[in-house]
Amino acid sequence: MLLEEFMQNFATQFEAVEEALVEARSELNDADLPDGIGPLRLSKIEIANIVVHASGYTVDQRDDKTAAETQNDFLIMEGLDELSEQLYLHQYPYTVAEVMDGFHRDMVALIRLTPSLMRPLAPVVRQFKVETSSRLSTSRKFETLLSMIEGILDHLPADTPNYALRILDEVADFSECMTIVTEKVEREDPVAANDNVAAA
Incomplete structure (x- = not known):
């Protein structure tokens, strides 16, 4: 299928995406859900599955x-x-500060x-309040949050309810979206050019 044909077809399917x-x-x-919890949001993967299914597109192998x-x-x-990520982020308020306040609540x-979640979640709550002054420092804040969430998911108390896991997944997904991804490329160290050669 040509790219232009796909885009025209998908434009007609977008209403189906929204309904789904x-x-x-x-x-x-x-x-x-208990009082004070919710509304819960769809994960990035759930939204991506809906978008791909509604598009009807499969990669030709x-x-x-x-x-x-x-x-x-x-x-x-x-x-x-990209569309899946934008639809995922559209579930949140417009500013990062508002999102952080919501996650804090x-x-x-x-x-x-x-109450058994107090110990594992206390560092996460503190990280929400970390001030940032640039896009890079914001990215580092969310990189730290993502690492924290991944570190505690396997060590949560046995009485952790399912909705708590979903909320932690929301924090992880949002943090991943806010993290600047840089490619790690293996490079050789440059050889220093030294004009200051000692006299013979």
């Missing part, structure tokens, strides 16, 4: 694909990934409802 997202969110929040076809596949999948509610 509304339905999935409503199913998620139909569960009995033929071995004899042309370079143009391979490039089209790449551009379409990249576009779907969620963590306080989780600790109130499940």
